[in-house]
Amino acid sequence: MFQFTLDPCALLLRQAVTPFIQAQAYNGEIYVSPTVVTLIAEASGSVVLVLRMKPGTFNSFTCTKNLSLGLDLRILYHNLLRAKTHAFLRLSGDETSGHIDFGLLDTRTLQGYRTHIPLLSRSNEMLPVPHLQYQFQVRVAIPAEQFRVIIMKLSQFEVAVSASVTDTQVRFLNGNGVAIPYPILKKPEQCIIEGDVGADPVSLVLNLRHARAIMNASVMSNMVWLLGQSNGSSVMLDCPFGKLGNLNYYFPKPEA
Secondary structure (H helix, E strand, O other): OEEEEEOOOHHHHHHHHHHHHHOOOOEEEEEEOOOOEEEEEEOHHHOEEEEEEOHHHOOEEEEOOOEEEEEEHHHHHHHHOOOOOOEEEEEEEOOOOOEEEEEEEEOOOOOEEEEEEEEEEOOOOOOOOOOOOOOOOEEEEEEHHHHHHHHHHHOOOOOEEEEEEOOOEEEEEEOOOOEOOOOOEEOOOOOEEEEOOOOOOEEEEEEOOOHHHHHHHOOOOOEEEEEEOOOOOOEEEEEEEHHHEEEEEEEOOOOO
């Protein structure tokens, strides 16, 4: 069984679930362990969204064993729309009840709302996350506001774009490898570049099919991180999401 309350993070959780809805990643899985609460779903284009929440920041948290429960994220989001600024959120459940208990309490009016979110599955195995078995040797940090402008401009070209990273700069290319007319980001003034990268560029390929969701995922971040391998495969976008945790996008390996 698990149970946790968020104070006053109900609105923050709604913001974090919004990119899932915008990406039409509806069939979700919530994985609960004593050290992390993870919400995961796959969008079209094999893009996987993962929200990792830190139990240490919860108002209260109980987990008697590891659980993985399936749910329709549209139902979760619909109920989160009821949350007000001062709302406590309480979630609890187990694999035997057939549902997750959802409760909101307005701390100013003491008005409450309770409902059940039906389970879609009762598996104890978390949905597989692509690339989790890999180590990311290349790390690039970009100011979040500038990142959103870049994504908005890139999404006007095509779905597949790439960040070409050297040890001194980052520039963006379209799917044909042609440089997109946008300022090159120079280290250290405009970006942070770390890891196994030198003068020869490493290509980190992004799928912008869900550009709006990606931009919204970064709204709580000061910096966003692109993580990849030195051979250019297995790219992850990491968006810190306030005190709630981190929202990650895992992009599929480009087809040869």
